[in-house]
Amino acid sequence: GHHFIPFCIIISPSVWHKNYPVAQGNRQSPIDIVPHQALHDPSLGPVVLNYDQCTSMNITNNGHSVVVQFDDSDDRSVIQGGPLDNPYRLKQFHFHWGEKGCHGSEHTVAGNSYASELHLVHWNAVKYKTFGEAATAPDGLAVLGIFLETGDDHRWLHVITDALYMVKFKVSTTVNCFNPKCLLPSSLHYWTYLGSLTTPPLHESVIWIVLREPIIVSEKQLGKFRMLLFTGEEEDQRIRMENNFRPPQPLKGRKVRSSI
Numbered sequence: 267g268h269h270f271i272p273f274c275i276i277i278s279p280s281v282w283h284k285n286y287p288v289a290q291g292n293r294q295s296p297i298d299i300v301p302h303q304a305l306h307d308p309s310l311g312p313v314v315l316n317y318d319q320c321t322s323m324n325i326t327n328n329g330h331s332v333v334v335q336f337d338d339s340d341d342r343s344v345i346q347g348g349p350l351d352n353p354y355r356l357k358q359f360h361f362h363w364g365e366k367g368c369h370g371s372e373h374t375v376a377g378n379s380y381a382s383e384l385h386l387v388h389w390n391a392v393k394y395k396t397f398g399e400a401a402t403a404p405d406g407l408a409v410l411g412i413f414l415e416t417g418d419d420h421r422w423l424h425v426i427t428d429a430l431y432m433v434k435f436k437v438s439t440t441v442n443c444f445n446p447k448c449l450l451p452s453s454l455h456y457w458t459y460l461g462s463l464t465t466p467p468l469h470e471s472v473i474w475i476v477l478r479e480p481i482i483v484s485e486k487q488l489g490k491f492r493m494l495l496f497t498g499e500e501e502d503q504r505i506r507m508e509n510n511f512r513p514p515q516p517l518k519g520r521k522v523r524s525s526i
């Protein structure tokens with residue numbers, strides 16, 4: 267019969283180290299966060315998010331997640347405070363999810379995973395000229411991680427999930443100004459540690475700030491992520507985009523600090 271060679275070869279996290287040796291480095295992400303082993307650091311101030319005039323540009327299915335990109339040509343949307351020495355500019359946010367139930371987050375808390383995890387990716391535009399340069403520097407990026415738990419409908423997430431059918435295949439569409447501040451939980455208590463990008467190139471350039479309180483989204487809203495495809499429209503095989511999360515990596519002596 268017709269032997270289909272899928273164009274999009276899904277590379278499993280367990281073999282990433284062949285092309286990216288840093289996958290076995292000393293500050294890889296995600297990790298399992300063990301709350302009572304985290305160090306409460308009273309010198310850790312609150313995280314401050316100034317996303318006021320955010321200008322979201324487009325929403326893209328890049329083949330391994332769905333990404334909302336922002337205009338980062340100035341300091342209009344920044345995160346600062348907490349463990350950060352400078353303000354970091356918002357570049358994009360994206361999600362990780364599973365095919366069902368409560369698996370899908372990248373970070374886990376005392377071995378428990380959530381249904382999904384939102385990552386707000388920021389870069390240090392004070393010290394570096396471009397995102398690309400910051401992405402290879404040890405203090406170049408700051409990613410805010412927010413867990414998603416299933417329950418009632420999230421009143422603002424529908425702005426994103428309603429746009430997903432337009433990026434079912436690997437394409438991009440514009441989305442008018444969406445302020446990700448509406449995706450934050452009520453408490454900004456966080457854990458923080460030094461880590462990496464969780465997908466290739468896995469650069470060890472991320473100061474992770476993971477919020478303790480999850481946001482609640484409905485199964486229906488999550489389901490819309492699961493109907494996304496890794497494959498493009500032209501490809502015969504329909505490979506659903508799910509389980510795009512990397513499992514927890516060894517702590518290798520790192521300390522997790524908590525603001526709590």
Ligand SMILES: NS(=O)(=O)c1ccc2oc(NC(=O)c3ccccc3)nc2c1
Binds near residue numbers: 387
């Ligand atoms: N899961 S993660 O660790 O948050 C993570 C993992 C891999 C990533 O690659 C990029 N690149 C850009 O955003 C980018 C945006 C525009 C131009 C160049 C790069 N952000 C990432 C975040």
Ligand SMILES: [Zn+2]
Binds near residue numbers: 464
């Ligand atoms: Zn991510």
